[in-house]
Amino acid sequence: MRLFGHKLSLLAQIGLAIVALNLFLAIFAPLVAPYDQTAVLGDAWADADWQHWLGLDNLGRDLLSRLIFGARMSIGLSLVITALSFFIGIVTGFAAAVAGGWVDQALSRFVDLLLSMPTLIFAFVILSVLGSGLPVLIVTIAVLDSTKVFRLARSVAVGLVSLEFVEAARLRGEGWWWIITREILPNAIPPLTAEFGLRFCFTFLFIAALSFLGLGVQPPAADWGSMVKDYRDMINFGSAAPIYPAAAIAILTIGVNFVVDWMLSIHSRGQGEGA
Amino acid sequence: MSELDDLSARLIKGAVSRREFMARASALGASSLAISTMLGTAQAAETPKKGGVLRLGLAGGSTTDSADITSYNDSVMIDVSHGLFNGLVEWAQDGKPVPELAESFEPKKGAQDWVFTLRKGVKFSNGQEFTADDAVYSLNLHRGDTKSGGAASMKPVTDVKKLDKYQIQLSLAAPDADLPYSLTDYHLLMVPEGFKDWAKPVGTGAFALEKFDPGVRIVLKKRPDYWKEGRGWLDGADVTVINDSSARLNALISGQVDAINRVDHRAVGLLSKSPKIQVVRAPGGWHTVLAMEVDKDPYTNPDIRLALKYAADREQILKALFSGYGTLGNDHPIPRTDPYFNSELPQRKHDPEKAAYHFKKAGLSDPKIVLQASDAAFNGAVDMATLLQADAAKAGIKMDVKKEPADGFWDNVWLKGPFVESYWGGRAAATQMLGVAFAANAPWNESHWNNGTFEKLLADARAETDEPKRKAYIWEMQAMLSNDGGALIPAFRDWLDAHNDKVGGHTPHGGFDMDNGMILDKAWLKS
Amino acid sequence: MGKLILQRSILGLLTLLAASALIFIGTEVLPGDLASAILQNQATPENLAKLRLDLGLDKPAILRYVEWLFGALRGDFGHSLANGRDVLEEIVPRFANTMFLAAYAAVVAVPLAVGLGLAAAIRQGGAFDRTVNILTLMTISVPEYFLAYLLIKYVAVELGWFPSLANVSSDTPFFDRLYYAFLPMVTLVLVIVAHMMRMTRASVLAVMASPYIEMAILKGLTKTRIVLRHALPNALAPIISVVALNLAYLIVGVVVVETVFVYPGLGQLMVDEVSKHDVPVVQACGLIFAATFIVLNMVADILSILSNPRLRRLR
C-alpha cells in the first residue's frame, strides 16, 4: 500500500485500517447499529445477551448501538471542528506568511493572545454563557484550535515562500490567491495532514473533557466522551460499560497516531506534536 | 413498587413493626435488597453511644458557601448548620412539626396569629441565654429587604413581635393552621440578637465551628452541655465536600468517610451487596415537574394536558431516571409520605390509547408542543424529556424537545416558557406545597394555575383546624390538579444516603437528604 | 541578547494587558446572576433586586475595567459576591494547592519524559522505542478522568494503597500532602509524559540527521555522548517550549482531575464560581491563569534564546 508516494509501514497500515473501520461505522451507523440510539429497550444496566451484545445502558438503551452512533457523533463532530479550525488556521496562517509585514505581526500577536487563554477554562466560560449547542461547541473549539494550526501553517508557508518556485510565480506576476492555492498549498499538505490527525485526536479528547464538565455533546445523542462519563461509576461495580467507549476512544486515537507518526517519519519533521 | 413504598413509608412512621414489615414486604415480592435498604430506616432501634468523630462526604457544597444562615441553599451548609444552630420547630420523622427551641406553640384568632413559647435556660455558644429578642431578630433576617432563601417561608408573616422574654407572636395576612410547618424551613435558625460575624457563627447547636474551608472541608467540634435531650452524641464532625458522585462512592467504599448523601441511584443495588454499607432510602416530597402554562396555547386545551399526562410512561421514567428509587407521581405535588396524601385518587397509568383519544379530542391539527429541557432543572431532566418524547410519539403526539443552556435556566426559561421542566424539593405541609406552586398569586405558579374553587379550598384548608375537614379539602385539591392541572408530575424521587456499619441513628426523612439535614444532631458512632 | 530578552518580556506584558481586557469583557457578558444561579427556583424577586445593587452595574464598563485593573495591580481583586470574602484570600490557598500539584507532577514527569525520549531516540526503531511509543500513546488516548477512575478503582479502592480523596488543606503537613496528592499526580504525569517524551524524541532525532552528528560518529564518540552532548543541546528549543506548554497545562488545565480527586485547586474554584457567576473571583482566576500561561511562555522563549549560542552571543 502506498500513500503520498511512500510505502506504508505495518503500524501505519493498522492505523489506516482502524480509521477506515471507524469511518465506516460513523457513516453507516443507522444501518450497522442493531437498534436506535435513543430507543429504550429494557431495564437500565441489563446484562449482555444475544439481543444486546454489550447489554443496556443507564436508560436501558442498547449499548452497542449507542457505541456505534457514538462513533458517528464523536468522529463527525471532531472532523467538522478540526476541518473548520484548519480552514481558519490555514487561510490566516498562509495569508500571514505571504503578506508578511504588519499583517503577519498583527495576526501572530493576536494568536499569541488567544494562546495565552487557558483553553479548557475559556471554552468552559463561553459554553456556559452561550449554552453548549452543537454550533457553539463547534465554533468555540474550532476557533481555539485554529490558533495552533495557524502557527504550523504559517511556519510551513514561510519556509515555502522563500523557495525559488514561489519566487518564479511572483516574477511571472501571479496573484497571491494563485500562489497560496497552487504553489504553497500542494506542498504544505503532507505536514498539515499529519497535524490534522493530531489535532483531530486532541479535539476528540477535548470534547470528552468538556462532556465530563457537562458542556460537551448534550443527551440523548450518544458520544463516546459523555458515554464514558455517564457510565464511569460502573467501574466501581465491575461493569465493563465505561470500558467500551473509553477503549473506542483510545483505539481510534492510537490508530490515527500510527498514521500520523508514519507521515511525520517520511516527512521527518519535528513539528505537529504541539498540543 | 407503589404498594411497597406506601408500606415502607408507614414503616418509617412506625405504623408497622419491623417483623410485620419483613413479612408483608417479602409477600409483596420485594427483593431482599429493597427490604434491607428500607430497613436501613429501622436503625433507630439500637441504643446510642457517645463519642467519636463522624466523617461525612457530602455533595452540594461550593466555594461560595458561607455560614450566613440566609445564604444556605444546599446539603453541605444545611447539614452543618443543623449542627451549629437550632430552629424553633423541628420537622419530626413522622412529618409533624414538634417543638425545638420553642417549647410550645398555639394558634390565636383562628390561626391568624401564633404564639411561640421559648425554651428557658438554653445557652448560645458564646454563653448568653437564648430569649425572645434573639428569636425576633433571627426570624426578621428573612423578612423584607433580604437575599435569604428563607424569605419565601416568611412571606405570609406580617409581623413578628416579642410578648415577653420567653414569648413571641407571629401575625399572618391570612389564617394558616400549618404555620409551624413553615418554621421548619432550614433557613429559620436562631442566632443571638444583632449577630453578624458569620465567620465565627454563634448558635445553640451541638457543635462549634472549628475549621471552615468553603467547598472543601468543614470541621465541627462538640461543645459541652448541649441542651437537647437524646441528641448530639458525637465528639465532632469532619465534612468533606465531594460533588462528584463516584468520588463520593469511592470515599465511602474505601472507608475515607463514614456516610455520604445523594447516592447515585444506579449504584444502590451494587452498594447494598456490600455487608459493610447501609443504604438509607427516604421516600419524600422531591418531585419532577413538567409545567404546562394553562393560559398559553395549546395547553389552554385540557385534552392536550390530559393527552400528555396519559402519554407519559411513569413506571419507565421512574426506572430510567431513578432506577426505581422513587414513587409514581399522580400529577399533584403531594407525596405518599404526606399524611394528607389522597390515597383513593386512582394512579394515572401509561395509556397511549387514552392519550391518542384526548389528543384527537383536542382537535388541533398541529399543536406546537415544545418541551424546554435542561439538566439544570434536575439531574437527568434531558433524559426524562427524551423518554417522554418517545412515549408521546407512541400515542401519535408530535412533541419536540428544546435543550436549554444550563446557565441562566432559572432566569430565562423557568416561569417564562409555556412547557418547561423543573423540580420541587417538597414542603413540610401539603397546604404549603399547594400554595407555593399552585396559588393564583404565587410567584412560582409555574403552570399559571388559576382556579377559583381551588383558591377557596386552599384558603379553607389553611384556616381549618378540624382534621377530617382539612383532609377532605386537600384531597379535593389533589384531585383537581391531577385531572385538570397544568403540571405533569411523573415521579417523586427518594432521598438516597449511605453510611458504613459504624454509623447509627442515620434515619430516613422525607424532607431532605441526610435525615433532613439533622444527621449531626441525631447520629452516633458504634464502638 | 539582553535586547532580545527585554523585547520578549515587554511583549509578554502587553499580551497580559490584552488578556486582562479579554477576560474582563468575557466575564461581563455572563448572563443570569448570582442570586438565581444559587437559589435556583427558590429566589424571590426581592432577592434578585437586592443583588443587582451589589453588582454595582450602574458604572460604565470602561471605568469598572480600569478600577479593576488597578485594584488587581495592588493585589486587590475585590470581594466575592457569594460570601463576601476577600477574593485574594480565597484564591491564594487554592493557587498554592494548584502550584503544589503542578510542581509535584512536573518534578516527576519532566525528567521521566526527557529521559524516556532520549532513551527512545538512542534506541531508535528498537523494541524499547516501540513499546514506550505505544504505551505513552495509550496514556494520551484515554480521557484523563477515565485514567483517574481506573487508578482510584484499583490503587485506592481495591489495594487501598493511596487515598482516593486528595482533599488537602492549608494545615496538611508536607509529606501527608505528597501522600494524598499521589494519585492525582500520577494521573497528570500519565497525561503529560507522552507529549513531552514524543517531542523530545522527535526533535533529538531531527538533529541526529544533521552532518555534525555524522562528524561526531566519525570522531569515534559513544552514542550516549553524541546524543547528550551533540544532539540534545541543539534540540533544546522545541523541548523547552513543549515542556512549558505542559507545565502551563498542569496549572490551568487540571479542572477535571481536581474534580475527580476532590483536590481543592484553582481550576475547581473557577468552575464553581463561573457557574455561580461570582464575577470578581472568576476575573481574578482568569487573570492568574493567563498570567501563568504568558510568563511560562516568556520563560520558555528566554531559555531557548539562552540555549542557542547564535542568539546568546548576540549583542
Added chain:
Amino acid sequence: MTAAPDNPIVLDVRAMRVAVRTDHGDGPVLVDDVSLALRRGEVIGLIGESGAGKSTIGLASMGYTRRNCFIVGGQILFAGADLRVMTADQRRALRGLKLAYIAQSAAASFNPAMTLMDQVCEAPVRHGVMGRAEAKAAAVQLFRELDLPNPETIGLRYPHQVSGGQLQRVMAAMAMIGRPEIIVFDEPTTALDVTTQVECLAAFRRLVRVHRAAALYITHDLAVVAQIADRIMVLRRGKTVEVGDARQILQDPQEEYTRRLVRERIAGSTFVARPEGAAPLLAVERVTAHYTGRPNVIDDVSLEVFRGDTVAVVGESGSGKSTLARVVTGLLPRAAGDVRFHGASLPPRLKDRSRDQLRRIQMIYQMPDVALNPQQTLLDVIGRPVSFYFRRSRAEVRARVQELLRQMDLPEHFVDRKTSELSGGQKQRVSIARALAAEPDLIICDEVTSALDQLVGEEILRLLKRLQDELGVAYLFITHDLGTVKRIANKVVVMLRGRTVASGDTASVFAPPYHPYTELLLSSVPEMRPDWLDGVLARRAAITTA
C-alpha cells in the same frame, strides 16, 4: 612527491560492495566491487560525478555507512584488521584517532552549540590519549600550522563566528589532532570561493606531507585533485573506471569517460563575437540597493546588455551579484539609479511592472530542485507562462509545451511527468523551457550550472548557447566560475563587495593589464597542471613579500 612504493599499505580495500537496504527490500548498489591500496604518505584522489559513489567509498573505508546503506561485500583492511568484522567499539576506537574525516560543509559539520576548541579536542580527550591541556596545546599548534588568525583564541569561538574558509581549516585541525594514519577528505573545498579554495588546498597539502599521513581525496574537480593526489581513481556509478598515476590520468587517460572529463575541462575560451547592437536591451545605470536597515549590498553598479549578448557577472559570494539580479527583476526595489529596458525605465517594484515587462525578463535558478514546484507536472510548469501571458487554449498550450520539450532535447511524453521525477539536468532544462515559454528578450541565469555535474553543466551551457543562436535572446549570466565565463560570455562584469571592479569585453577584461582582483580570481581557478598550485603560491608569496 609520489610516496615511495615500498611504503607499507595502511588501508587495503578489497572488492568492496555497498548497497542500500530499507525495510522494504534491497535498493541499488552504490559501490560495486571497488578495490584500492593506500600506502603511508600517499594521497589517492577519488574523482567522479555525483552518484559515482566517491563519498560512500570514503566513509566505508572508515567502516561507516549512512542510513540504510550497508557494506555487503569485500574487505576493508586497516593495518591488517578488517573493519567489517571488528566490533562497533573497536571501530569506534580507531575513528577520530587513526581514521579522520574532513567533510564538505564545515558550517554544517560543526556543532553550533559547542566552541571550536571543545570540538577539536573532543576526540583525543574522549579516547583518553590526551589530557585536556595537552589537547589544547596540540590544537593551537595545528591552528598555527594552518595559519588561522590568532590561533590562541580562535578556539573559544562558536562555529558561526568564523568564516567558511577558516572553519574548513579548523576542521582539518580537528582531523589531524589525533595524528591519524588515514584522512578522508570529502570535497573539502567545493563549498568555498576560488580564492579561499587555494589557501585551503595549500594548507591540506602541507598538512598531509608534514604528518606523512595517507589520504583519500574526494572531489569532482580534476584540477583540484591534480594539485594534491599522487594517484587518481576515476569512478562512475559505483564502479572503478580507471586508476593510475596522477599525471598519467591527466595527460594520457585510457578510458573514454576519463577523456571526456579531461577534455571538457580544458575546452573553452571560444569567445562570442559581439553582435551589431543598436540601443541596449537592458541598461543598469548606477544602481544602488540594500535590504531595509542594512548597508548597501550593491553600490553604484552599471552595465548594458544588448540583444544577443551574454553578459557575465562574476564575483565571489557576498559580491552582490545575485542582488543585482533581484534588482533587475524587481524583487528588491533599487534605492538609487535606474534600470532601463528597451529604453524605458522599469518600475523599481515588481508589483508596479506591467505583465509584458514581466514577460520579457525571465529567470533561471541555481537549484533546479527548488526552482520547480515538485507537485506540478511539466505541463503545469511550462504551460503556465504560455496560458498566463498569451491566453492560449489548453490544446495550444499542450502543443507549445511539447514543442519546447523537443527544443530542450527532452522526450515529449514527459509532458505529464511530475517535476520531482526528473534528474537534476532534466529539471534545469525544464526551468529553461519555462523561461523560454514566456518568449523573453532577456534571461537572467543565476549560477545555473554550479549545482550540476560537470558534464551535465556543459550540456546545459551548450543548450543555452544554441538557443541564443536560434532565438537571439540575451543572457545576464551570474556565476562564480570563470571557466564558464570564458567559454560563453562576450562581456564580463567583475564585482567585489557590491561594486564593479572591472567590466567590458571578456577578451579585454581577461587579458593583461588585469585589475588586481581580476587577476587574483583568474589565478585562483585551478588548472590541470600538477605544479599549478606551487606556481600560484610562489607568485603570491612574491607579491606579499614585495
